[in-house]
Amino acid sequence: MKNDAAVRPQANQAPVRLSKGDFVTGLRKLLQVAARAGETSVDVRAATLHTDVGVYPARGHSMPTCCTVMYEEMLPGDEILLTPPGGKGPALLVRYKLPR
Template sequence: MKNDATTRPQANQAPVRLSKGDFVTVLRKLLQDEAKAGKSSVDVRAANLHTEVGVYPARGHSMPTCCTVMYEEMQPGDEILLTPPGGKGATLLVRYKFPR
């Protein structure tokens, strides 16, 4: 995932509440791109996904929503590689397997 600082709000700007749909769109696009590239799986860390969708870390972040989407997008065969304390946090790491 790339993070283009020129198009992202800066950390000192007012927080923007990201929606569940924002995370779903970016995660599904990532999974689609990796599958098209012929990969057998892709590991997604919550901090990286959140940064791709919107600035993180920042005041008013949407990490709980990001993690909820990551869990909800899991299918049989996918694996949770790292669960943060409480189940939702920047270190959540999920391996999504292909085909989906």
């Protein structure tokens, strides 16, 4: 078994630019896991999603892209629980209704 610290780059390493697709995949996987567990909704915080997908906080992070994906993946019935100043930031919190 690999140690997470050995697999993930550290915050002081060169930045890794994450794509929109990386965040879409990560968010959809999170929603699928929650749906399989029988949840009726899941609250997703941008900082947590970004950390799950790639290093955050880190120099050259992709938080704006992460937040854009969170907004774009919203469907009717989903709700924004917390909007950071400017609309994009690690505090963004969205409740996604399940099943999708």
